Amino acid sequence: MKFAVVVFPGSNCDHDAYYAVTSNLGQQADFVWHDSENLNGFDAVILPGGFSYGDHLRCGAIARFSPVMRAVKKFADAGGQVAGFCNGFQILTEAHILPGALIRNAGLRYICKTIGLVTATADSPFTNTLEKGQLLHIPIAHGEGCYTADAATLDRLEAEDRVVFRYTNNPNGSMRDIAGILNEGRNVMGMMPHPERVSDPLMPGTDGIGVFKSMMAALVRSS
Amino acid sequence: MTETIPTPLDALLKTHKLTRGEYEKILQLLGREPNLTELGIFSVMWSEHCSYKSSKVHLRKLPTESARVLQGPGENAGIIDIGGGYAIAFKIESHNHPSFIEPFQGAATGVGGILRDIFTMGARPIAVMDAIRFGPLGSAENGARNRRILDGVVQGISHYGNCFGVPTVGGETAFEACYDGNPLVNVFALGVFKHDEIFLGRAEGVGNPVIYVGARTGRDGINGASMASDVFTTAAELQRPTVQVGDPFMEKLLLEACIEAMKTGAIVGIQDMGAAGLTCSTSEMGSRAETGIDFDLKYVPQRETGMTPYEIMLSESQERMLLVAEKGREQEIFDVFNKWGLESATIGKVTDDGMLRVRNNGVVVAEIRNRDLADEAPLYNRPYTKPYRDVPMEGPVFASAGLDGDLLAMLASNDLCSKKWIWEQYDYMVRTNTLAGPGCDAAIVRIKETGTSVAMSLDGNGRYCYLDPREGAKLIVAECCRNLSIAGALPVSLTNNLNFGNPERPEIMAQLVEAIEGLAEACTFFETPITGGNVSLYNETLGESIFPTPVVGVVGLLPTMKPIPSAFPAAGLDVVLLGGFGDCDLTHFGGTQYAKQVLQQLWGLPPKLDMEFEKRVQAAAREIALGGLTESAHDLGEGGLAVGLAECTFGGIGAAVSFASDLRPELALFHEAPSRVLLGTSKLEEVQRVAAAHGVPALSIGKTEAGSLSIAIANGPAMRIEIDRLYKTWDGALEEALHV
Numbered sequence: 001m002k003f004a005v006v007v008f009p010g011s012n013c014d015h016d017a018y019y020a021v022t023s024n025l026g027q028q029a030d031f032v033w034h035d036s037e038n039l040n041g042f043d044a045v046i047l048p049g050g051f052s053y054g055d056h057l058r059c060g061a062i063a064r065f066s067p068v069m070r071a072v073k074k075f076a077d078a079g080g081q082v083a084g085f086c087n088g089f090q091i092l093t094e095a096h097i098l099p100g101a102l103i104r105n106a107g108l109r110y111i112c113k114t115i116g117l118v119t120a121t122a123d124s125p126f127t128n129t130l131e132k133g134q135l136l137h138i139p140i141a142h143g144e145g146c147y148t149a150d151a152a153t154l155d156r157l158e159a160e161d162r163v164v165f166r167y168t169n170n171p172n173g174s175m176r177d178i179a180g181i182l183n184e185g186r187n188v189m190g191m192m193p194h195p196e197r198v199s200d201p202l203m204p205g206t207d208g209i210g211v212f213k214s215m216m217a218a219l220v221r222s223s
Numbered sequence: 224m225t226e227t228i229p230t231p232l233d234a235l236l237k238t239h240k241l242t243r244g245e246y247e248k249i250l251q252l253l254g255r256e257p258n259l260t261e262l263g264i265f266s267v268m269w270s271e272h273c274s275y276k277s278s279k280v281h282l283r284k285l286p287t288e289s290a291r292v293l294q295g296p297g298e299n300a301g302i303i304d305i306g307g308g309y310a311i312a313f314k315i316e317s318h319n320h321p322s323f324i325e326p327f328q329g330a331a332t333g334v335g336g337i338l339r340d341i342f343t344m345g346a347r348p349i350a351v352m353d354a355i356r357f358g359p360l361g362s363a364e365n366g367a368r369n370r371r372i373l374d375g376v377v378q379g380i381s382h383y384g385n386c387f388g389v390p391t392v393g394g395e396t397a398f399e400a401c402y403d404g405n406p407l408v409n410v411f412a413l414g415v416f417k418h419d420e421i422f423l424g425r426a427e428g429v430g431n432p433v434i435y436v437g438a439r440t441g442r443d444g445i446n447g448a449s450m451a452s453d454v455f456t457t458a459a460e461l462q463r464p465t466v467q468v469g470d471p472f473m474e475k476l477l478l479e480a481c482i483e484a485m486k487t488g489a490i491v492g493i494q495d496m497g498a499a500g501l502t503c504s505t506s507e508m509g510s511r512a513e514t515g516i517d518f519d520l521k522y523v524p525q526r527e528t529g530m531t532p533y534e535i536m537l538s539e540s541q542e543r544m545l546l547v548a549e550k551g552r553e554q555e556i557f558d559v560f561n562k563w564g565l566e567s568a569t570i571g572k573v574t575d576d577g578m579l580r581v582r583n584n585g586v587v588v589a590e591i592r593n594r595d596l597a598d599e600a601p602l603y604n605r606p607y608t609k610p611y612r613d614v615p616m617e618g619p620v621f622a623s624a625g626l627d628g629d630l631l632a633m634l635a636s637n638d639l640c641s642k643k644w645i646w647e648q649y650d651y652m653v654r655t656n657t658l659a660g661p662g663c664d665a666a667i668v669r670i671k672e673t674g675t676s677v678a679m680s681l682d683g684n685g686r687y688c689y690l691d692p693r694e695g696a697k698l699i700v701a702e703c704c705r706n707l708s709i710a711g712a713l714p715v716s717l718t719n720n721l722n723f724g725n726p727e728r729p730e731i732m733a734q735l736v737e738a739i740e741g742l743a744e745a746c747t748f749f750e751t752p753i754t755g756g757n758v759s760l761y762n763e764t765l766g767e768s769i770f771p772t773p774v775v776g777v778v779g780l781l782p783t784m785k786p787i788p789s790a791f792p793a794a795g796l797d798v799v800l801l802g803g804f805g806d807c808d809l810t811h812f813g814g815t816q817y818a819k820q821v822l823q824q825l826w827g828l829p830p831k832l833d834m835e836f837e838k839r840v841q842a843a844a845r846e847i848a849l850g851g852l853t854e855s856a857h858d859l860g861e862g863g864l865a866v867g868l869a870e871c872t873f874g875g876i877g878a879a880v881s882f883a884s885d886l887r888p889e890l891a892l893f894h895e896a897p898s899r900v901l902l903g904t905s906k907l908e909e910v911q912r913v914a915a916a917h918g919v920p921a922l923s924i925g926k927t928e929a930g931s932l933s934i935a936i937a938n939g940p941a942m943r944i945e946i947d948r949l950y951k952t953w954d955g956a957l958e959e960a961l962h963v
Contacts, residue, residue, distance in 0.1 A: 009479070009563060010472050012388025016655045019671070049653075051386045054472030110381050112650045141385070141650045197652050202669065202785065 001219045002028040004042040006068055006088075009034065013049030013086065013196060020196040021046070025212045034063075037071045043219050044081035045072055047088025049141070049194060059102065059144050060091035069095050081125050081215055082188040086142055089180070089190030098183055098190045099157070100149030106173025110143035114205065116168030117179055117193060121161045124182055125218030126189045126211050136207040138193040140171060145192040147174035147181075157181055165191055239266035245601055252595045260532045260581070260589045264596065267499035267537055268506060271760050274600035277726040278758045281736050284743045285753045291715050292752055299340040299424055299494060300414075301754020303716045305780055307673040310421065312346040313413035315354075315681075315720040315776045317759040322408040325466040326375025330355075330408050331383040332469040335541055337412040338387060339495035342478045343544065345422040345485050346414030349656060350668045351384050352681045353394040353410050354720070354774045358403030360637050360960040365403045370961050372406050379469075380410075381648040386471035387478070390657050391649035393666035394681050398637040401685065404764030409720040409757075411681055411776040415670055422485060424494030426508035426516055426547045429575045431491055433505070433518055434553065436560050436567040437477050437543040440501070441526035443467050444539025473542040473565075480563035481544060487559065489552035496543040502536045502596075504545040506579050510597035518571020519582040532581060532588040547573060603726075610692050610737050611730035611768070615826045618809040618818075623889050626942045629821050630865050631952050633893075636820040639862055640956035644963070659786040664706040664858045669783045678712035678779045683722075684861075685770030686814045687829035692734045692771045694829050696741030701837045701897050702860055703777035704749050708841035709856040709900050710787060711848030712779030717746055719756040719775045724768030726760050734771035735760075742773060748834050751777055787848055789857035790874030796854055796903040796927040798871075798878050799910055800864070801847070802840040803920035805896025806831065807886065816862045817893035830895045836919075837898040843917040844900050852910050855903035865892040865934060865942075867901050872932050872946040873953070878903075880925030883937035891936060903927050 003021045007014045014031060021029040032039065039045060052063035063069060069091070076082045076097055084092040092098040105111060119127055119134040130136075149157070154176055157163050165180035172192075180191030195208030236246055239262055249257055249265050257265065271277060287295040293310055294302035300314035318333025334351060341348045355376055358369040384391045389412070426433065444467035484490055492512065494504045501523070509516045520535050530538075548556050553569055560567040574580070579596065581589040592599075623629055633639050646661035658676060659667040669676040680703045688695030704714040719742060724731040746753055762769045791798075812818060813827030847853050855874075859867040868878060884891040904910050907923055914921035932949060935941035 009476055010386070012386075012475065012653055016653065019655060050388060051472055051475070054386070054470075056472070109378075110385060110648050110650075112385075112652065113647050139652055141652065143385075194652075197655050200655060202658060202783065203655060 001043045001216060002030065002041060004032045004039055004045045005029055006045065006047050007031045007033055008050065008052040008063055008066065010052050010054050011048050011050035013194065016196045017046045017048040017085070020199040020212055024199040024209055025216060027216065032068060034066045034068045037067045039071045039075045044215055045075055047084035047091055049086030049088065052087055052091060059087060060094035063091045064095040073097060076188045079185065079187050081218065083126060083215065084190040085194055085196065086192055089192055090144065092188065092190045097188055098181055099153050100147055102144050103146045103148050104144050105146050111171055112139065112141040114139045115171050115193065117165045118168055120163045120166050123161060124164055124186050124189065126214050127164055128217055129214045130210050135168065136210065137205050138195055138208050139197050140193050142192055145172045145174065147178040149175065164189055239263065240270065241266050245269060248601055252599060253591065260536060261591060263533045263537050264502050264589055264591060267502055268596040269600040273499050273503060275758055276600050277603050277605050277760060278721065278735060279602050280604050281739045284739060286743060286747045287752050287754065289750065289752045292754055294754065296753065296755045299343050301716065301718060302344065302421060303754065303778065305670065305673065305675060305677065308417055309415060309670060309673050310418055311413055311415050311677060311778065312341050312344045313411065313718055313778055314340055314755045315409055315411040315718045315774065316340065316757045317720050317722060318408045318410065319406065319722065319759050319762055321466045322376055323372065323406055326372045327379040328466050328468050330376040330379030332467045332541055333408050333410045334380055334383040335469045335471065335474050336497045337410045338389065338474060339497065341412045341414035342481055343424065343493050343495040345420045346416040347482060348389045348412050348414040349654060350413045350666065350679065351389050351391045351410060352666060352679060352776065353380055353391065353408070354681050354683055355394065356397045356399065356402045356407040356772065358400055359398045362400065362403065369403065376406065376408055377645050377648055383469055383471040385650040387475050388653055390651045390653050391646065392651050392657050392660050392668060393663065393679065395683065396642050396645060399685055399770060401767065401769045404767065405762045405769050407722050407772060409774045411718065413677065413679060413778065420485065422490065422493050424508050425492040425512040426514050426573045427491050427512045428547065429514060429573050431547050431550050431573045432553050432569045433516055433571045433573060434546050434548055434556060434567055435523055435543065435570045436546060437565055438470065438473050438540055439524040439526040439566065440535055440538045440543070441540045442530065442534055442538060445534055445537045467539050467541050469541050476563045476565055477542050477544060480560050480565050484556050484559040487555045489549050489555045491547045491549055493544060493546040496545060498539065500537065500539045506593045506596040508545065508547065509577070509579060509593035513577060515574035515576045515578040515580065515593060516571060517574050517580040519585065521584050522568050522570040524566045524568055532583050536581065605726050605732045606729045607732035607736050608729040610734040612689060616810065618813055618826050619822065619824055621822055626888060626892060626940060627944055629817065630869060630942065630944065633816055633820045633862055633866055634869060634949060634953040635956040637960055639816060639866060641954045642957060644957045659710065664789055665710045665712065667710060667786050674783055676781050676783045678707045678710050678781055679776060680706035681774065681776045683772050683774035685772040686819065686825060688738060688772060689770040690814045690827065690829050692737035693741035694832065696738040696773050697745040697834065698829055698832050698897060699773065699775055700742060700745035700749060701832055701834065702858065703775055704751065705841055705858050707777060707779035708845045709848060709858055710781065711845055712781040713845065714749060714751050714777050714779040717751040717753050717775055717777045719753055719773055721758045722762055722769060722772040722774065723760050724763045731768055738771055738773045745834065749838065787853060787856050788874060789871065790855060791871050791876040791878060791903040791927040792854050792874060794876055794928050796905055797907040797923050798880055798925040798927060799902040799904055799907065800899060800922045800924050801844060801902055801914060801919065802899040803922060804884060805894065805899055807890050807894035807896050812890055812894055815893060815895045817889060830897055832897050839917045839919050840898045840900065843914045843919045846913050847902070847910055850913070852906045852913065853902045853904040857901045859899040859901060861895060863893040863895050868932060868934065869949045871901055871903065873950055876927050877930050877932045877946040878925055878927045879933045881935035881937065882924050888936055888939050892934065
């Protein structure tokens with residue numbers, strides 16, 4: 001399978017996602033520059049962490065207008081798998097591919113640490129190899145990860161089983177402890193934690209590889 | 224020439240921080256009077272910050288060579304061979320003065336500056352560490368300001384490093400009243416590249432174009448290098464315009480564009496514009512290649528209108544680079560920079576006459592030989608007497624009010640408490656190479672391309688160096704090398720940041736000389752040549768000088784492996800003191816954390832160091848680590864045995880330890896003799912066999928166990944504290960002190 005890793009000028013977790021896919025998952029990956037509108041030939045798309053265009057205004061506020069995001073939208077609309085980690089999640093909400101918004105952490109500070117996550121649903125291409133309720137330890141590294149939406153949106157996300165991960169010990173003030181969500185079609189996921197950082201046996205944990213393995217399992221099943 | 228020198232001359236020289244004697248030398252070199260732009264150019268290039276005029280004669284004493292050194296001092300950063308065709312570039316630099324004036328931007332641009340030093344050589348930065356020092360957080364007089372400075376510095380480092388995408392993998396934070404009006408911010412960066420990817424800051428090739436890339440030039444940071452070469456008076460806030468403003472996103476673009484442009488093969492030489500901006504980059508690149516540079520300011524991308532030649536030449540606007548390209552291949556470089564949305568412009572060309580010739584719309588506004596700027600700065604062998612110290616040699620009479628309470632008080636102190644609140648604001652994991660990060664004795668970063676890893680440690684100790692600069696400097700080199708050795712790494716090189724007071728005071732100059740000689744001795748002995756560094760003098764506010772504070776960053780090499788934790792990982796392990804109990808008397812106890820935190824005093828001398836013994840301990844520790852003979856290893860540093868044992872319990876496993884000692888209990892528990900390592904091992908016999916082979920004691924002093932830490936001294940007092948209490952005391956103290 002072939003993964004696209006989108007590269008905005010300020011992406012800085014692009015190499016990490018690439019490494020997780022190629023070295024840890026053993027699949028193919030290619031970088032896709034932000035001015036490309038072509039995602040032909042890819043089986044899945046990863047929007048990596050970083051600071052897209054500097055994130056001076058709001059995280060992802062400029063990135064949503066980039067050519068590659070038009071391609072990502074098309075890819076997602078056609079049912080393709082799209083995963084956004086950290087800044088990738090922020091961009092997906094700014095682009096209205098996922099609902100809600102990610103605002104400044106409740107403590108107003110950047111936080112980098114490994115936190116507890118509960119797998120809230122196993123019914124997704126991103127968690128199908130995990131158990132519902134399974135506890136994972138995955139790092140966060142963000143200043144703006146406080147997930148926010150109106151009550152109706154939150155109710156709907158929960159009613160439709162679209163919350164994919166929840167914090168065990170909410171680090172950033174996210175509403176209803178939400179760390180990651182799915183779109184309506186369940187083929188797009190955004191999550192603030194960084195699974196690519198804990199997918200290698202030498203790293204302090206390998207809980208992140210489950211997300212990549214799930215994506216792979218879903219791709220194999222559908223092909 | 225369009226400008227003439229206004230009178231009175233003395234006032235003008237004073238604002239440029241040039242002496243009469245230096246002015247005479249300028250007249251002699253030029254053969255005429257300089258105009259104002261030229262005077263400004265001389266003033267920054269001959270500033271202490273750029274020319275090392277007070278320290279150079281002594282810096283020559285430092286060892287700079289080994290088989291691994293590919294590039295020693297004099298370039299933007301030193302380079303060490305790590306095998307497999309790869310190399311690392313690394314260096315430390317200070318941003319002390321700017322961080323006091325404006326903590327956030329001062330620290331942020333400190334990170335930015337050192338990162339550019341690394342990637343200007345072609346290396347991709349893979350790790351940053353910071354050594355930061357402040358006045359005490361709880362000080363009645365200055366506590367609020369110290370807390371604000373710390374918060375600003377931490378957020379500045381966080382802002383810049385996180386966005387740029389380099390992990391901040393370690394460092395140290397220390398507090399002392401002498402840093403009240405003069406905080407220290409020393410930033411270390413390390414990058415990796417292949418041998419054939421090394422670029423130097425040389426303007427080679429007559430006729431080659433000189434190209435400016437990156438951010439536009441503005442009026443920020445004008446004369447920053449001169450500001451950093453002066454003592455502070457009360458008007459520090461008036462100097463705020465001399466602090467630059469950083470944009471880490473721009474720097475990230477610059478990094479990627481530079482590395483991509485280097486791959487075109489069209490770049491001949493490249494240098495970042497740091498201190499003294501355009502002036503320094505042009506004259507140094509020309510001087511190194513013994514060429515001239517002729518350029519016109521009208522081509523320099525400018526952020527604002529109406530800037531004078533003086534302002535453009537002296538601006539320290541951030542995120543700019545100067546490069547020399549192969550003639551005819553300019554477009555290849557422009558294409559790369561356009562791709563990354565950055566400006567690039569040819570501003571002039573390399574000439575054969577060795578002159579820096581600056582034009583403004585064709586009219587020559589400055590004309591000075593490059594080497595006169597870069598190499599002819601006056602060198603001062605400043606007079607020095609005995610190192611300044613104002614504390615007694617003899618210690619006070621004291622008796623502990625309770626050893627349990629002493630230990631808890633020390634763990635809660637600004638110096639020894641957990642710094643997690645600081646480093647959790649830094650991205651220490653990005654690029655997924657951080658095997659051991661903040662909070663470990665040594666940071667370890669793997670190099671994916673080679674299958675090997677680089678270990679690094681940053682350390683300083685102002686108290687030790689105040690008591691004895693020479694011995695203090697040796698102790699910090701020994702400690703850094705020990706930190707690497709217990710992780711299994713072989714120390715191979717060192718970068719230093721010399722933070723001192725006013726060198727024009729002979730007793731301060733003496734501190735600098737003694738410390739450099741101590742460093743030279745230790746670096747020669749431990750075979751860690753110095754490949755570069757930084758000197759920050761005039762760290763003095765209102766006549767109050769900082770403690771002499773050399774900070775060293777040592778790098779070492781090891782195979783990529785799971786790191787050995789410093790905390791005990793399981794119950795039932797033997798607790799081993801590799802290197803033995805060490806020796807101490809009351810005189811050598813005066814610089815310890817116990818003397819500081821419990822007795823609030825400073826006296827005597829730093830701990831005694833036997834370098835030959837230290838080297839054997841390190842060799843043994845390395846062999847034990849690489850042989851997989853220990854489950855945990857922790858260096859005994861500040862706070863001595865009791866604090867070291869407490870730190871080993873922070874993984875959730877305690878220990879019961881007992882031993883006999885001739886020393887009084889306060890000394891036995893808290894003295895800071897070097898050359899000691901705490902191990903938690905299930906292979907006691909093998910550890911002892913290795914230690915014996917190196918002629919080093921490895922004493923079994925107890926067992927790890929769940930629940931609590933107990934320490935019993937034969938015929939003496941015993942202490943027993945729940946590890947939960949130790950941890951909570953240590954863990955929450957910084958937040959409490961910061962009122963956050």
